[in-house]
Each structure stands twice: as structure tokens, then as C-alpha cells.
Amino acid sequence: MNYTKQIQDIAAKLFAEGKIDVFVGYRLNGFDDNHVPVLITDPQDVSKLVFTDKSVFNLVNYLKTDHTRRKRVGLVVKGCDSRSLNLMLTENQVKRENLYVVGICCEGVVDDAGQKMQNCAECVVPDAVVSDELLGTPSGQKPYTVNVDIAALAAKPLTERTAYFEEVFENCIRCNACRHSCPLCYCAKCCIDQETATLYNGANTTSAAFHALMTWSLHLAGRCVDCRNCEKACPSHLPLHLLHKQNESVIYENFQEHLAGVIPEDRGAFYKYSLKDPDDFIM
Amino acid sequence: METEVKDQLVSIEKPELVAPPNWEPVIMGILCNWCSYAGSDLTGTSRIQYPPNIRIIRVPCSSRVDPWFLIKSLQTTADGVLVSGCHPGDCHYISGNYFARRRFLVTKKLLNFVGFHENRIQFSWVSAAEGPKFAKVVNKVTEDIKKLGPLHLYKKENFDKK
Numbered sequence: 001m002n003y004t005k006q007i008q009d010i011a012a013k014l015f016a017e018g019k020i021d022v023f024v025g026y027r028l029n030g031f032d033d034n035h036v037p038v039l040i041t042d043p044q045d046v047s048k049l050v051f052t053d054k055s056v057f058n059l060v061n062y063l064k065t066d067h068t069r070r071k072r073v074g075l076v077v078k079g080c081d082s083r084s085l086n087l088m089l090t091e092n093q094v095k096r097e098n099l100y101v102v103g104i105c106c107e108g109v110v111d112d113a114g115q116k117m118q119n120c121a122e123c124v125v126p127d128a129v130v131s132d133e134l135l136g137t138p139s140g141q142k143p144y145t146v147n148v149d150i151a152a153l154a155a156k157p158l159t160e161r162t163a164y165f166e167e168v169f170e171n172c173i174r175c176n177a178c179r180h181s182c183p184l185c186y187c188a189k190c191c192i193d194q195e196t197a198t199l200y201n202g203a204n205t206t207s208a209a210f211h212a213l214m215t216w217s218l219h220l221a222g223r224c225v226d227c228r229n230c231e232k233a234c235p236s237h238l239p240l241h242l243l244h245k246q247n248e249s250v251i252y253e254n255f256q257e258h259l260a261g262v263i264p265e266d267r268g269a270f271y272k273y274s275l276k277d278p279d280d281f282i283m
Numbered sequence: 284m285e286t287e288v289k290d291q292l293v294s295i296e297k298p299e300l301v302a303p304p305n306w307e308p309v310i311m312g313i314l315c316n317w318c319s320y321a322g323s324d325l326t327g328t329s330r331i332q333y334p335p336n337i338r339i340i341r342v343p344c345s346s347r348v349d350p351w352f353l354i355k356s357l358q359t360t361a362d363g364v365l366v367s368g369c370h371p372g373d374c375h376y377i378s379g380n381y382f383a384r385r386r387f388l389v390t391k392k393l394l395n396f397v398g399f400h401e402n403r404i405q406f407s408w409v410s411a412a413e414g415p416k417f418a419k420v421v422n423k424v425t426e427d428i429k430k431l432g433p434l435h436l437y438k439k440e441n442f443d444k445k
Contacts, residue, residue, distance in 0.1 A: 150396075153396070154396065158295070158296060158398060158400060159296060159297070159298065159398075161396065161397065161398045162296045162297065162397075162398030162399075162436065163398075164398075165397040165398050166398070166436070166437075169437065191351065205439075205442040206437060206442060207358055207437045207438065207439050207441070207442045208442075210354075210358065210436075210437040211354055211355065211358050211437075214350075214354045214393070214394075214397070215350070215351045215354055217393070218350040218351070218354075218389070218390060218393065219350075219351075221389050221393075222389075242396075243393065243397075246392065246393055246396045247389050247392075247393055250388065250389050250392045250393075251385075251389060254388060255385060269385060270382065270385060270386060273378060273381035273382050273384070273385060274381075275371070275381070277381070277384050277385055277388075278388060279371065279384065281387075281388060281391060281406065282384070282387070282406040282407060282408055283405065283406065283407035283408070283420055283423070
């Protein structure tokens with residue numbers, strides 16, 4: 001998977017036609033062959049752009065910043081990124097007419113060790129669902145599988161799960177990088193921060209981390225697209241996908257919903273209901 | 284499961300921690316204004332006894348209950364939470380409890396996944412005419428949580444002392 005040449009050509013063409021003010025893509029980080037996001041405003045810098053299977057980050061996150069707000073933006077999206085873009089469009093955070101979207105038919109990206117990432121191995125929608133221009137050959141939707149980590153943990157007894165997650169929450173340093181790296185966490189004022197104003201909950205304790213991460217994951221339930229930007233950004237390497245995938249699997253199995261962001265104008269599982277929803281857990 | 288006779292009550296999530304003598308659970312009851320709160324009122328005016336462990340909070344509708352409320356309750360004082368609303372189809376706001384029902388299931392499963400016993404988070408539908416049912420529900424929830432022992436997970440005050 002190498003679309004470097006095509007993306008450079010597209011960006012140069014868009015700048016020449018005056019269609020965009022800024023192009024969001026990837027460049028080499030300057031130390032090794034890993035990629036970092038780059039915002040290009042000068043047409044001469046177009047040659048910096050690259051795209052290979054090392055382009056792991058979700059660029060939709062950069063539509064939240066002042067560099068791209070109220071500007072015409074060119075953007076590269078993979079399958080999962082395009083789903084989050086779909087949700088951003090549905091929730092009126094960005095305007096479609098201001099965007100030029102280069103969709104990729106993704107074959108999976110790799111982590112630092114060169115292994116295919118877990119979410120790519122389990123990917124259901126590898127092709128971009130929103131695009132003005134599609135690169136690669138579409139391979140269609142794949143069947144949904146429950147995350148292997150979720151299945152392994154759910155089979156364990158309660159006390160083991162308790163101990164496991166206590167360690168997870170204990171290692172959180174409350175830097176909020178997960179929140180900043182998430183394209184769907186765009187609230188100007190977060191409800192978790194209002195808690196931190198009370199002196200105590202701002203403290204870096206296991207209790208505060210539990211409160212923050214659980215609230216965060218439940219506010220993203222039915223919207224998370226499993227791009228794993230949060231996990232890539234986490235300095236403590238917490239398995240944040242566990243919380244999101246758990247919610248996703250419950251929603252997928254119980255409500256017969258399709259995955260978040262696949263269908264345009266669909267706001268996610270919590271914005272609708274069915275009379276046939278499971279009721280057996282309620283007295 | 285086999286019933287094991289224990290001398291001391293232990294926390295089910297952390298079996299090494301023993302409950303203090305005469306321990307009583309604190310249960311957060313979040314009730315919808317139109318059905319369950321009126322139902323609990325009827326229980327009282329009908330002179331039906333129910334355990335005093337429940338602390339009731341009134342909300343406009345069960346869909347007002349953000350999952351955050353449950354997390355916050357479990358993190359501060361509560362050993363368990365009971366959320367109660369109108370029966371499906373009876374919602375004062377027409378469809379509020381249908382939306383709430385989806386959220387409740389996901390919240391319950393997630394809290395269970397990270398290590399809370401599933402009986403710590405309970406839900407019920409109680410209408411304004413079901414005074415006896417409300418007493419029965421509170422009895423059952425209190426009994427369930429008494430069996431589980433005190434909740435020691437992620438409590439604020441445990442970290443306050445350090």
C-alpha cells in the first residue's frame with residue numbers, strides 16, 4: 001500500500017486550481033520511517049507528503065483545530081477515519097462543501113514493530129465511505145468479529161477482571177491525550193473537566209482516572225469507530241480499546257445496529273430505539 | 284453455586300477485604316418523577332415497610348440518567364445503584380425510557396466488564412400505582428447488595444487518606 005505519488009499529484013492539482021487552503025496528510029518524522037501528520041499551506045511543500053502502511057494516525061482529528069476551521073481543506077482518510085468523518089459531518093462539526101476528501105481503500109496499517117495492527121486485522125469497513133476521489137480497489141465489507149481481548153477477558157472470573165482493570169486505571173496519569181486525540185471529542189467544555197474544578201477529582205488518583213475514562217468511553221459509546229488514535233497517543237500504553245470494543249460489541253449484538261459512521265446521516269445507536277430492545281435485565 | 288457459610292462478610296470483588304460489623308449498604312435510588320417517585324410515595328402512604336438503605340434522587344425522566352451518574356455514585360458513597368422509571372410505553376415524554384433502556388444495558392455491561400458485580404447496578408420499571416412492587420424491588424436490591432459486601436473499588440476516600 002503506497003499512494004505517495006497519487007496523493008502528491010492530487011494535492012498539487014488542488015493547490016493549482018485554488019480549491020483548497022490547507023492539505024492535511026502525512027510526512028516522514030525525520031528520524032525513522034514512521035509518519036507524522038502534517039498541515040500543508042504552501043504548494044511548494046507538497047513533495048513532503050507520503051502515504052504507506054506506516055500512516056497510522058486519524059487525520060480527521062485535525063478538523064477540530066483553528067488551522068482548518070472555516071477553511072477549505074484537503075484530507076486523506078482511510079476506512080476507519082472516513083467513518084469518524086461521517087459522524088463529524090452528521091453532527092454538524094464540519095461542512096462537506098469545504099472538504100476535498102481523498103479516500104483510501106485501506107489494506108491495514110502497521111505499528112512500530114512492523115506488525116499489522118489489531119484493529120486492522122479485525123477491520124469491518126476497510127474502504128473509505130466518504131470520498132471525492134478513491135485510491136485503490138475496494139474490497140467490500142467484512143464480517144464482524146468480537147475483539148479477541150474482550151472475549152479473553154470476559155471469560156475470566158470477576159476478581160481477576162477487577163484486579164486487571166485496577167492496574168489499568170492506576171497507570172493512567174490523567175494527561176487527557178486520549179481525549180485530545182479523539183476526533184469525536186470536540187466539546188468546547190468537557191464534563192470531566194467540570195469535575196476537576198472541585199480540586200479533588202483533578203488529582204491523579206486511580207479513583208479520578210476511573211471516573212474520567214469510564215465517563216469518556218460511555219460518552220463515545222455507539223460513536224467510536226475503532227481508529228485507536230487514543231491508544232497511539234496514550235503515554236502509559238493503556239489498553240483503552242477494551243472499553244470501546246466492549247461497548248461496541250454490546251451494541252452490535254443486542255440492538256442489531258450497524259457500526260458507527262458507516263451510513264451517512266446516522267447518529268449512532270443511542271439516538272434511536274427499538275421496541276424489541278432487550279428488557280430481561282430490568283425488574 | 285454452592286453456598287458457603289461465612290463468618291465474616293467480604294467484598295465480592297476483593298475477597299481479602301472484610302466488612303465492618305453491623306455493616307449496612309448504601310444504595311443510590313434514582314427515580315423518575317412521573318412513575319417511580321410517585322410509586323415510592325404510594326409505598327410510604329400505604330404504610331408498606333421497605334429498607335432505609337436506599338437514598339432517593341428524583342429526576343424528570345429515566346432518560347435524564349447519564350451513565351456518569353452511576354459512575355459518580357459508585358465512586359463516592361454508594362455500594363449499589365437502583366435506577367427506576369416508567370414501564371415501556373408509559374413514559375411521560377413518550378419515548379424517554381426506550382432511549383434510557385439502551386444506555387442502561389451498555390452501562391451495566393461495561394461496569395460488569397471492568398470488575399463490578401452485575402447486581403450492584405440494577406434497573407426496574409415501577410409505575411405510580413405499584414406501591415407494593417416498589418417495596419419488593421427495594422427489598423430485593425438491598426438483599427442482593429448485602430450478600431455482595433461493601434464496595435471498595437475506586438472509592439474517593441480510600442485515595443484521600445494517602
